[in-house]
Amino acid sequence: MLRSSFKTLSAKAAAQLDQELMSTGAFSIDQLMELAGLSVAQAIYKQYPPPTASKVSRVLVLVGPGNNGGDGLVAARHLKLWGGYDPVLYYPKRTKNPLYANLVTQLQDLDVGEVETLDEVKQLALEESTGLIIDSLFGFSFKPPVREPFKDLISFLSENHGKISPIVSVDIPSGWDVDEGPIDLDIKATMLVSLTAPKPCAKKFVSYGSDKIHYLGGRFINGKIAAKYDIQDLIAKYKDNDLIVKL
Amino acid sequence: MLRSSFKTLSAKAAAQLDQELMSTGAFSIDQLMELAGLSVAQAIYKQYPPPTASKVSRVLVLVGPGNNGGDGLVAARHLKLWGGYDPVLYYPKRTKNPLYANLVTQLQDLDVGEVETLDEVKQLALEESTGLIIDSLFGFSFKPPVREPFKDLISFLSENHGKISPIVSVDIPSGWDVDEGPIDLDIKATMLVSLTAPKPCAKKFVSYGSDKIHYLGGRFINGKIAAKYDIQDLIAKYKDNDLIVKL
Numbered sequence: 001m002l003r004s005s006f007k008t009l010s011a012k013a014a015a016q017l018d019q020e021l022m023s024t025g026a027f028s029i030d031q032l033m034e035l036a037g038l039s040v041a042q043a044i045y046k047q048y049p050p051p052t053a054s055k056v057s058r059v060l061v062l063v064g065p066g067n068n069g070g071d072g073l074v075a076a077r078h079l080k081l082w083g084g085y086d087p088v089l090y091y092p093k094r095t096k097n098p099l100y101a102n103l104v105t106q107l108q109d110l111d112v113g114e115v116e117t118l119d120e121v122k123q124l125a126l127e128e129s130t131g132l133i134i135d136s137l138f139g140f141s142f143k144p145p146v147r148e149p150f151k152d153l154i155s156f157l158s159e160n161h162g163k164i165s166p167i168v169s170v171d172i173p174s175g176w177d178v179d180e181g182p183i184d185l186d187i188k189a190t191m192l193v194s195l196t197a198p199k200p201c202a203k204k205f206v207s208y209g210s211d212k213i214h215y216l217g218g219r220f221i222n223g224k225i226a227a228k229y230d231i232q233d234l235i236a237k238y239k240d241n242d243l244i245v246k247l
Numbered sequence: 248m249l250r251s252s253f254k255t256l257s258a259k260a261a262a263q264l265d266q267e268l269m270s271t272g273a274f275s276i277d278q279l280m281e282l283a284g285l286s287v288a289q290a291i292y293k294q295y296p297p298p299t300a301s302k303v304s305r306v307l308v309l310v311g312p313g314n315n316g317g318d319g320l321v322a323a324r325h326l327k328l329w330g331g332y333d334p335v336l337y338y339p340k341r342t343k344n345p346l347y348a349n350l351v352t353q354l355q356d357l358d359v360g361e362v363e364t365l366d367e368v369k370q371l372a373l374e375e376s377t378g379l380i381i382d383s384l385f386g387f388s389f390k391p392p393v394r395e396p397f398k399d400l401i402s403f404l405s406e407n408h409g410k411i412s413p414i415v416s417v418d419i420p421s422g423w424d425v426d427e428g429p430i431d432l433d434i435k436a437t438m439l440v441s442l443t444a445p446k447p448c449a450k451k452f453v454s455y456g457s458d459k460i461h462y463l464g465g466r467f468i469n470g471k472i473a474a475k476y477d478i479q480d481l482i483a484k485y486k487d488n489d490l491i492v493k494l
Binding site: 024025026027028030031034035038041042045078081082099101102103105106109110111219220222223224225238240241 | 271272273274275277278281282285288289292325328329346348349350352353356357358466467469470471472485487488
Protein backbone atom coordinates (compact mmCIF):
# COMPACT_ATOMS: atom_id res chain seq x y z
CA MET A 1 0.00 0.00 0.00
CA LEU A 2 1.27 3.45 -0.87
CA ARG A 3 2.26 5.58 2.05
CA SER A 4 -0.02 8.28 0.75
CA SER A 5 -2.96 5.88 0.62
CA PHE A 6 -5.32 7.45 3.11
CA LYS A 7 -8.68 9.10 2.86
CA THR A 8 -8.86 12.85 3.27
CA LEU A 9 -11.51 15.39 4.15
CA SER A 10 -11.74 18.58 2.11
CA ALA A 11 -11.78 21.92 3.93
CA LYS A 12 -15.53 22.03 3.38
CA ALA A 13 -16.17 18.49 4.59
CA ALA A 14 -13.92 19.00 7.64
CA ALA A 15 -15.88 22.11 8.60
CA GLN A 16 -19.17 20.22 8.20
CA LEU A 17 -17.95 17.27 10.25
CA ASP A 18 -16.72 19.59 12.99
CA GLN A 19 -20.06 21.37 13.06
CA GLU A 20 -21.88 18.05 13.16
CA LEU A 21 -19.82 16.81 16.12
CA MET A 22 -20.78 19.89 18.09
CA SER A 23 -24.45 20.05 17.10
CA THR A 24 -26.10 16.66 16.73
CA GLY A 25 -22.97 14.96 18.12
CA ALA A 26 -23.34 16.94 21.36
CA PHE A 27 -19.59 17.34 21.87
CA SER A 28 -18.33 20.55 23.42
CA ILE A 29 -15.41 22.42 21.93
CA ASP A 30 -13.59 21.96 25.27
CA GLN A 31 -13.86 18.19 24.98
CA LEU A 32 -12.77 17.98 21.36
CA MET A 33 -9.89 20.40 21.84
CA GLU A 34 -8.67 18.52 24.90
CA LEU A 35 -8.63 15.22 23.00
CA ALA A 36 -7.11 16.78 19.88
CA GLY A 37 -4.38 18.61 21.79
CA LEU A 38 -3.63 15.54 23.87
CA SER A 39 -3.13 13.50 20.72
CA VAL A 40 -0.75 16.12 19.32
CA ALA A 41 1.28 15.91 22.54
CA GLN A 42 1.28 12.11 22.39
CA ALA A 43 2.46 12.08 18.78
CA ILE A 44 5.29 14.46 19.74
CA TYR A 45 6.19 12.29 22.74
CA LYS A 46 6.34 9.22 20.52
CA GLN A 47 8.33 10.81 17.70
CA TYR A 48 10.51 13.16 19.74
CA PRO A 49 10.73 11.66 23.23
CA PRO A 50 12.07 14.02 25.89
CA PRO A 51 15.81 14.05 26.45
CA THR A 52 16.96 11.86 29.32
CA ALA A 53 18.21 12.84 32.76
CA SER A 54 18.10 16.48 33.68
CA LYS A 55 18.05 17.88 30.15
CA VAL A 56 14.87 19.55 29.05
CA SER A 57 13.92 20.27 25.49
CA ARG A 58 12.59 23.70 24.73
CA VAL A 59 9.52 23.61 22.52
CA LEU A 60 8.57 26.81 20.78
CA VAL A 61 4.79 26.87 20.39
CA LEU A 62 3.41 29.19 17.72
CA VAL A 63 -0.18 29.87 18.65
CA GLY A 64 -2.77 31.12 16.20
CA PRO A 65 -5.96 32.94 17.22
CA GLY A 66 -8.39 30.11 16.37
CA ASN A 67 -9.05 26.51 17.34
CA ASN A 68 -5.75 25.35 15.86
CA GLY A 69 -4.02 27.61 18.38
CA GLY A 70 -6.16 26.09 21.12
CA ASP A 71 -5.01 22.60 20.12
CA GLY A 72 -1.43 23.82 20.41
CA LEU A 73 -2.08 25.27 23.86
CA VAL A 74 -3.55 21.97 25.09
CA ALA A 75 -0.60 20.05 23.63
CA ALA A 76 1.83 22.43 25.36
CA ARG A 77 0.10 21.83 28.71
CA HIS A 78 0.37 18.05 28.49
CA LEU A 79 4.01 18.19 27.38
CA LYS A 80 4.85 20.44 30.33
CA LEU A 81 2.94 18.22 32.78
CA TRP A 82 4.71 15.09 31.54
CA GLY A 83 8.09 16.73 32.03
CA GLY A 84 11.19 16.82 29.87
CA TYR A 85 9.73 19.57 27.69
CA ASP A 86 9.84 23.29 28.28
CA PRO A 87 7.19 24.91 26.10
CA VAL A 88 7.54 28.62 25.31
CA LEU A 89 4.56 30.30 23.70
CA TYR A 90 4.37 32.92 21.02
CA TYR A 91 1.10 34.52 19.95
CA PRO A 92 1.38 36.62 16.79
CA LYS A 93 -2.20 37.76 17.41
CA ARG A 94 -4.17 37.16 20.60
CA THR A 95 -7.88 36.50 20.80
CA LYS A 96 -10.37 37.38 23.51
CA ASN A 97 -12.12 34.02 23.16
CA PRO A 98 -12.73 32.88 26.79
CA LEU A 99 -11.82 29.25 26.00
CA TYR A 100 -8.46 30.45 24.69
CA ALA A 101 -7.95 32.70 27.74
CA ASN A 102 -8.68 29.74 30.03
CA LEU A 103 -6.12 27.56 28.26
CA VAL A 104 -3.57 30.36 28.66
CA THR A 105 -4.32 30.60 32.40
CA GLN A 106 -3.78 26.85 32.74
CA LEU A 107 -0.36 27.26 31.12
CA GLN A 108 0.60 30.26 33.23
CA ASP A 109 -0.18 28.19 36.34
CA LEU A 110 2.37 25.68 35.05
CA ASP A 111 4.93 28.48 34.69
CA VAL A 112 4.99 28.12 30.92
CA GLY A 113 6.81 31.14 29.54
CA GLU A 114 6.13 33.22 26.50
CA VAL A 115 8.01 35.53 24.19
CA GLU A 116 6.54 38.85 23.16
CA THR A 117 8.32 39.91 20.00
CA LEU A 118 9.04 38.44 16.60
CA ASP A 119 12.75 39.12 17.08
CA GLU A 120 12.78 37.02 20.22
CA VAL A 121 10.94 34.17 18.55
CA LYS A 122 13.37 34.21 15.62
CA GLN A 123 16.29 34.04 17.99
CA LEU A 124 14.75 31.16 19.95
CA ALA A 125 13.97 29.27 16.75
CA LEU A 126 17.65 29.45 15.79
CA GLU A 127 18.99 28.40 19.20
CA GLU A 128 20.27 24.86 19.53
CA SER A 129 18.52 24.44 22.87
CA THR A 130 15.18 24.68 21.07
CA GLY A 131 14.39 21.07 20.22
CA LEU A 132 11.12 21.48 18.43
CA ILE A 133 8.71 24.05 17.02
CA ILE A 134 4.96 23.44 17.17
CA ASP A 135 3.09 25.20 14.41
CA SER A 136 -0.47 25.68 15.61
CA LEU A 137 -1.08 28.89 13.71
CA PHE A 138 -3.78 27.98 11.19
CA GLY A 139 -6.20 25.08 10.86
CA PHE A 140 -8.62 23.82 8.25
CA SER A 141 -10.50 27.11 7.93
CA PHE A 142 -7.48 29.07 6.69
CA LYS A 143 -7.35 30.40 3.15
CA PRO A 144 -4.19 31.85 1.60
CA PRO A 145 -2.65 34.35 1.21
CA VAL A 146 -0.87 34.64 4.57
CA ARG A 147 -1.20 38.13 5.98
CA GLU A 148 0.72 40.05 8.63
CA PRO A 149 1.52 39.54 11.48
CA PHE A 150 1.89 35.93 10.35
CA LYS A 151 3.63 36.52 7.05
CA ASP A 152 6.94 37.67 8.47
CA LEU A 153 7.05 34.72 10.91
CA ILE A 154 6.15 32.05 8.35
CA SER A 155 8.58 33.52 5.80
CA PHE A 156 11.33 33.41 8.40
CA LEU A 157 10.63 29.77 9.25
CA SER A 158 10.50 28.83 5.60
CA GLU A 159 13.73 30.60 4.72
CA ASN A 160 15.61 29.16 7.68
CA HIS A 161 14.62 25.54 7.14
CA GLY A 162 17.57 23.37 8.12
CA LYS A 163 18.94 26.01 10.48
CA ILE A 164 15.97 25.87 12.85
CA SER A 165 14.48 22.96 14.78
CA PRO A 166 12.02 20.52 13.21
CA ILE A 167 8.51 21.92 12.85
CA VAL A 168 5.48 19.88 13.90
CA SER A 169 2.36 21.23 12.23
CA VAL A 170 -1.03 20.76 13.82
CA ASP A 171 -3.58 19.59 11.22
CA ILE A 172 -2.27 21.82 8.40
CA PRO A 173 1.19 23.17 7.62
CA SER A 174 0.36 26.80 8.28
CA GLY A 175 0.19 28.90 5.17
CA TRP A 176 -0.82 25.98 2.97
CA ASP A 177 -4.14 25.87 1.25
CA VAL A 178 -6.11 23.11 2.98
CA ASP A 179 -7.11 21.46 -0.29
CA GLU A 180 -4.27 22.47 -2.61
CA GLY A 181 -1.13 22.50 -0.46
CA PRO A 182 1.58 25.18 -0.69
CA ILE A 183 0.50 27.91 -3.09
CA ASP A 184 1.83 30.83 -1.10
CA LEU A 185 4.24 30.40 1.83
CA ASP A 186 5.53 27.03 3.00
CA ILE A 187 6.46 26.54 6.66
CA LYS A 188 8.45 23.40 5.68
CA ALA A 189 7.13 21.18 8.43
CA THR A 190 8.89 17.90 9.26
CA MET A 191 5.92 16.31 10.96
CA LEU A 192 2.19 16.69 10.51
CA VAL A 193 -0.46 15.62 13.01
CA SER A 194 -3.74 15.37 11.14
CA LEU A 195 -6.75 15.76 13.41
CA THR A 196 -9.92 13.70 12.88
CA ALA A 197 -8.83 12.98 9.30
CA PRO A 198 -6.06 14.24 7.01
CA LYS A 199 -6.95 17.12 4.79
CA PRO A 200 -6.14 16.91 1.05
CA CYS A 201 -2.90 18.88 1.49
CA ALA A 202 -1.55 16.00 3.64
CA LYS A 203 -1.07 14.02 0.39
CA LYS A 204 1.23 16.75 -0.84
CA PHE A 205 3.03 16.71 2.50
CA VAL A 206 3.92 13.01 2.43
CA SER A 207 4.77 13.15 -1.28
CA TYR A 208 7.71 15.39 -0.35
CA GLY A 209 9.67 12.40 0.89
CA SER A 210 9.92 9.44 3.22
CA ASP A 211 11.38 11.68 5.93
CA LYS A 212 8.04 13.47 6.26
CA ILE A 213 6.37 12.13 9.40
CA HIS A 214 2.61 11.88 9.46
CA TYR A 215 0.37 11.02 12.42
CA LEU A 216 -3.37 10.89 12.81
CA GLY A 217 -4.97 11.97 16.10
CA GLY A 218 -8.31 13.08 17.49
CA ARG A 219 -9.88 9.67 18.02
CA PHE A 220 -13.48 10.58 18.71
CA ILE A 221 -15.37 9.76 15.50
CA ASN A 222 -18.19 7.25 15.79
CA GLY A 223 -19.03 4.72 13.09
CA LYS A 224 -22.02 6.63 11.73
CA ILE A 225 -20.08 9.84 11.15
CA ALA A 226 -17.16 7.84 9.74
CA ALA A 227 -19.52 6.15 7.28
CA LYS A 228 -21.17 9.42 6.30
CA TYR A 229 -17.79 10.99 5.52
CA ASP A 230 -16.34 7.76 4.09
CA ILE A 231 -13.44 7.58 6.55
CA GLN A 232 -14.15 4.16 8.13
CA ASP A 233 -10.86 2.70 6.82
CA LEU A 234 -8.99 5.60 8.32
CA ILE A 235 -10.57 5.21 11.77
CA ALA A 236 -9.85 1.48 11.61
CA LYS A 237 -6.12 2.23 11.53
CA TYR A 238 -6.03 3.04 15.26
CA LYS A 239 -4.66 0.18 17.37
CA ASP A 240 -5.62 -0.87 20.88
CA ASN A 241 -6.35 2.12 23.11
CA ASP A 242 -3.92 4.42 21.29
CA LEU A 243 -5.07 7.98 20.74
CA ILE A 244 -2.73 8.36 17.75
CA VAL A 245 -1.55 6.31 14.79
CA LYS A 246 1.37 6.85 12.46
CA LEU A 247 0.15 6.80 8.87
CA MET B 248 7.49 1.13 50.98
CA LEU B 249 4.09 0.03 52.12
CA ARG B 250 1.57 -0.45 49.38
CA SER B 251 -0.77 1.86 51.26
CA SER B 252 1.88 4.57 51.42
CA PHE B 253 0.25 7.31 49.42
CA LYS B 254 -1.07 10.73 50.24
CA THR B 255 -4.81 11.21 50.32
CA LEU B 256 -7.21 14.13 50.07
CA SER B 257 -10.13 14.32 52.48
CA ALA B 258 -13.63 14.82 51.12
CA LYS B 259 -13.37 18.47 52.11
CA ALA B 260 -9.95 19.00 50.54
CA ALA B 261 -10.99 17.19 47.36
CA ALA B 262 -14.01 19.46 47.01
CA GLN B 263 -11.82 22.53 47.55
CA LEU B 264 -9.23 21.39 45.02
CA ASP B 265 -11.94 20.67 42.47
CA GLN B 266 -13.42 24.10 43.01
CA GLU B 267 -9.99 25.68 42.69
CA LEU B 268 -9.29 23.91 39.39
CA MET B 269 -12.48 25.32 37.93
CA SER B 270 -12.21 28.84 39.35
CA THR B 271 -8.66 30.20 39.48
CA GLY B 272 -7.41 27.14 37.55
CA ALA B 273 -9.71 28.04 34.64
CA PHE B 274 -10.48 24.43 33.76
CA SER B 275 -13.94 23.59 32.46
CA ILE B 276 -15.85 20.64 33.84
CA ASP B 277 -15.93 19.21 30.29
CA GLN B 278 -12.14 19.20 30.13
CA LEU B 279 -11.62 17.65 33.56
CA MET B 280 -14.31 15.03 33.05
CA GLU B 281 -12.90 14.06 29.67
CA LEU B 282 -9.42 13.55 31.12
CA ALA B 283 -10.73 11.78 34.23
CA GLY B 284 -13.00 9.43 32.27
CA LEU B 285 -10.27 8.73 29.74
CA SER B 286 -7.92 7.71 32.54
CA VAL B 287 -10.55 5.35 33.97
CA ALA B 288 -10.89 3.73 30.54
CA GLN B 289 -7.11 3.44 30.22
CA ALA B 290 -6.77 1.82 33.64
CA ILE B 291 -9.47 -0.69 32.66
CA TYR B 292 -7.74 -1.37 29.35
CA LYS B 293 -4.46 -2.00 31.14
CA GLN B 294 -5.89 -4.19 33.89
CA TYR B 295 -8.63 -5.92 31.91
CA PRO B 296 -7.56 -5.82 28.26
CA PRO B 297 -10.30 -6.66 25.79
CA PRO B 298 -10.72 -10.29 24.79
CA THR B 299 -8.97 -11.20 21.57
CA ALA B 300 -10.43 -11.99 18.16
CA SER B 301 -14.13 -11.51 17.70
CA LYS B 302 -15.13 -11.81 21.35
CA VAL B 303 -16.36 -8.67 23.01
CA SER B 304 -16.60 -8.10 26.72
CA ARG B 305 -19.81 -6.64 28.05
CA VAL B 306 -19.19 -3.89 30.56
CA LEU B 307 -22.09 -2.93 32.79
CA VAL B 308 -21.78 0.77 33.62
CA LEU B 309 -23.69 1.95 36.69
CA VAL B 310 -24.14 5.68 36.26
CA GLY B 311 -24.89 8.02 39.12
CA PRO B 312 -26.53 11.44 38.72
CA GLY B 313 -23.43 13.54 39.48
CA ASN B 314 -19.92 14.06 38.13
CA ASN B 315 -18.88 10.54 39.09
CA GLY B 316 -21.56 9.28 36.70
CA GLY B 317 -20.19 11.64 34.04
CA ASP B 318 -16.71 10.14 34.46
CA GLY B 319 -18.26 6.70 33.93
CA LEU B 320 -20.03 7.88 30.76
CA VAL B 321 -16.77 9.26 29.33
CA ALA B 322 -14.95 6.01 30.19
CA ALA B 323 -17.71 3.99 28.50
CA ARG B 324 -17.35 6.07 25.33
CA HIS B 325 -13.61 5.52 25.05
CA LEU B 326 -13.93 1.78 25.74
CA LYS B 327 -16.55 1.49 23.02
CA LEU B 328 -14.49 3.51 20.55
CA TRP B 329 -11.39 1.38 21.17
CA GLY B 330 -13.34 -1.78 20.51
CA GLY B 331 -13.47 -5.11 22.31
CA TYR B 332 -15.81 -3.73 24.96
CA ASP B 333 -19.58 -3.52 24.81
CA PRO B 334 -20.72 -1.05 27.47
CA VAL B 335 -24.32 -1.24 28.66
CA LEU B 336 -25.54 1.64 30.79
CA TYR B 337 -27.84 1.68 33.78
CA TYR B 338 -29.02 4.90 35.41
CA PRO B 339 -30.77 4.39 38.75
CA LYS B 340 -31.65 8.09 38.67
CA ARG B 341 -31.26 10.38 35.70
CA THR B 342 -30.33 14.03 35.84
CA LYS B 343 -31.28 16.88 33.54
CA ASN B 344 -27.77 18.34 33.68
CA PRO B 345 -26.99 19.32 30.03
CA LEU B 346 -23.39 18.06 30.28
CA TYR B 347 -24.70 14.67 31.32
CA ALA B 348 -27.31 14.70 28.53
CA ASN B 349 -24.59 15.48 26.00
CA LEU B 350 -22.45 12.58 27.18
CA VAL B 351 -25.48 10.31 26.85
CA THR B 352 -26.07 11.52 23.27
CA GLN B 353 -22.44 10.77 22.41
CA LEU B 354 -22.96 7.21 23.67
CA GLN B 355 -26.25 6.74 21.83
CA ASP B 356 -24.48 7.74 18.61
CA LEU B 357 -22.07 4.87 19.29
CA ASP B 358 -25.02 2.49 19.69
CA VAL B 359 -24.24 1.94 23.36
CA GLY B 360 -27.22 0.19 24.88
CA GLU B 361 -28.90 0.63 28.22
CA VAL B 362 -31.09 -1.35 30.56
CA GLU B 363 -34.14 0.20 32.16
CA THR B 364 -34.96 -1.88 35.21
CA LEU B 365 -33.19 -3.11 38.29
CA ASP B 366 -34.21 -6.67 37.48
CA GLU B 367 -32.48 -6.46 34.11
CA VAL B 368 -29.33 -5.03 35.63
CA LYS B 369 -29.23 -7.79 38.25
CA GLN B 370 -29.59 -10.42 35.56
CA LEU B 371 -26.82 -8.85 33.44
CA ALA B 372 -24.52 -8.61 36.46
CA LEU B 373 -24.90 -12.35 37.01
CA GLU B 374 -24.37 -13.34 33.37
CA GLU B 375 -20.99 -14.79 32.47
CA SER B 376 -20.84 -12.70 29.31
CA THR B 377 -20.56 -9.60 31.49
CA GLY B 378 -16.84 -9.18 31.97
CA LEU B 379 -16.77 -6.12 34.16
CA ILE B 380 -18.94 -3.73 36.14
CA ILE B 381 -18.04 -0.04 36.34
CA ASP B 382 -19.31 1.60 39.50
CA SER B 383 -19.63 5.30 38.76
CA LEU B 384 -22.53 5.91 41.12
CA PHE B 385 -21.11 8.21 43.79
CA GLY B 386 -18.01 10.36 44.05
CA PHE B 387 -16.27 12.35 46.75
CA SER B 388 -19.31 14.40 47.67
CA PHE B 389 -21.36 11.39 48.78
CA LYS B 390 -22.30 10.94 52.43
CA PRO B 391 -23.83 7.69 53.76
CA PRO B 392 -26.38 6.29 54.28
CA VAL B 393 -27.20 4.98 50.82
CA ARG B 394 -30.80 5.71 49.90
CA GLU B 395 -33.15 4.28 47.30
CA PRO B 396 -33.06 3.80 44.34
CA PHE B 397 -29.39 3.05 44.95
CA LYS B 398 -29.74 0.95 48.09
CA ASP B 399 -31.31 -2.08 46.44
CA LEU B 400 -28.68 -2.09 43.67
CA ILE B 401 -25.67 -1.70 45.97
CA SER B 402 -27.03 -4.31 48.39
CA PHE B 403 -27.44 -6.74 45.51
CA LEU B 404 -23.87 -6.18 44.28
CA SER B 405 -22.52 -6.58 47.79
CA GLU B 406 -24.44 -9.77 48.51
CA ASN B 407 -23.51 -11.36 45.20
CA HIS B 408 -19.79 -10.68 45.40
CA GLY B 409 -18.00 -13.62 43.81
CA LYS B 410 -20.99 -14.51 41.66
CA ILE B 411 -20.87 -11.30 39.65
CA SER B 412 -18.09 -9.78 37.54
CA PRO B 413 -15.29 -7.72 39.08
CA ILE B 414 -16.33 -4.20 40.01
CA VAL B 415 -14.18 -1.20 39.07
CA SER B 416 -15.07 1.77 41.24
CA VAL B 417 -14.51 5.30 40.00
CA ASP B 418 -12.83 7.43 42.70
CA ILE B 419 -14.83 5.94 45.61
CA PRO B 420 -16.37 2.50 46.14
CA SER B 421 -19.99 3.66 46.04
CA GLY B 422 -21.70 3.59 49.39
CA TRP B 423 -18.46 4.12 51.31
CA ASP B 424 -17.87 7.20 53.37
CA VAL B 425 -15.16 9.16 51.56
CA ASP B 426 -13.07 9.64 54.69
CA GLU B 427 -14.04 6.62 56.78
CA GLY B 428 -14.60 3.78 54.32
CA PRO B 429 -17.44 1.24 54.56
CA ILE B 430 -19.76 2.20 57.37
CA ASP B 431 -23.01 1.35 55.62
CA LEU B 432 -23.11 -0.70 52.41
CA ASP B 433 -20.01 -2.08 50.69
CA ILE B 434 -20.04 -2.60 46.92
CA LYS B 435 -16.99 -4.90 47.29
CA ALA B 436 -14.98 -3.42 44.44
CA THR B 437 -12.00 -5.28 43.02
CA MET B 438 -10.36 -2.26 41.48
CA LEU B 439 -10.37 1.42 42.38
CA VAL B 440 -9.37 4.26 40.09
CA SER B 441 -8.64 7.27 42.29
CA LEU B 442 -9.02 10.55 40.44
CA THR B 443 -6.65 13.50 41.05
CA ALA B 444 -5.62 11.93 44.39
CA PRO B 445 -6.85 8.98 46.48
CA LYS B 446 -9.38 9.80 49.15
CA PRO B 447 -8.80 8.53 52.69
CA CYS B 448 -11.09 5.50 52.14
CA ALA B 449 -8.59 4.23 49.53
CA LYS B 450 -6.29 3.23 52.43
CA LYS B 451 -9.06 0.99 53.70
CA PHE B 452 -9.55 -0.39 50.19
CA VAL B 453 -5.94 -1.53 49.72
CA SER B 454 -5.75 -2.82 53.29
CA TYR B 455 -8.31 -5.46 52.32
CA GLY B 456 -5.66 -7.46 50.51
CA SER B 457 -3.01 -7.63 47.81
CA ASP B 458 -5.67 -8.58 45.25
CA LYS B 459 -7.19 -5.11 45.53
CA ILE B 460 -6.09 -3.18 42.46
CA HIS B 461 -5.52 0.54 42.79
CA TYR B 462 -4.81 3.05 40.02
CA LEU B 463 -4.42 6.80 40.05
CA GLY B 464 -5.74 8.85 37.12
CA GLY B 465 -6.70 12.40 36.26
CA ARG B 466 -3.26 13.79 35.48
CA PHE B 467 -3.93 17.52 35.33
CA ILE B 468 -2.60 18.94 38.60
CA ASN B 469 0.11 21.59 38.34
CA GLY B 470 2.98 21.92 40.80
CA LYS B 471 1.48 24.84 42.70
CA ILE B 472 -1.78 23.07 43.46
CA ALA B 473 0.11 19.85 44.26
CA ALA B 474 2.26 21.77 46.75
CA LYS B 475 -0.72 23.50 48.31
CA TYR B 476 -2.47 20.18 48.90
CA ASP B 477 0.77 18.35 49.73
CA ILE B 478 0.42 15.77 46.96
CA GLN B 479 3.67 16.42 45.06
CA ASP B 480 5.00 12.90 45.80
CA LEU B 481 1.80 11.44 44.44
CA ILE B 482 1.93 13.42 41.19
CA ALA B 483 5.57 12.41 40.80
CA LYS B 484 4.53 8.76 40.54
CA TYR B 485 3.29 9.19 36.96
CA LYS B 486 5.77 7.88 34.39
CA ASP B 487 6.48 9.17 30.90
CA ASN B 488 3.35 10.39 29.15
CA ASP B 489 1.07 7.92 30.93
CA LEU B 490 -2.30 9.25 32.06
CA ILE B 491 -2.52 6.59 34.79
CA VAL B 492 -0.26 4.92 37.32
CA LYS B 493 -0.77 1.78 39.36
CA LEU B 494 -0.23 2.55 43.02
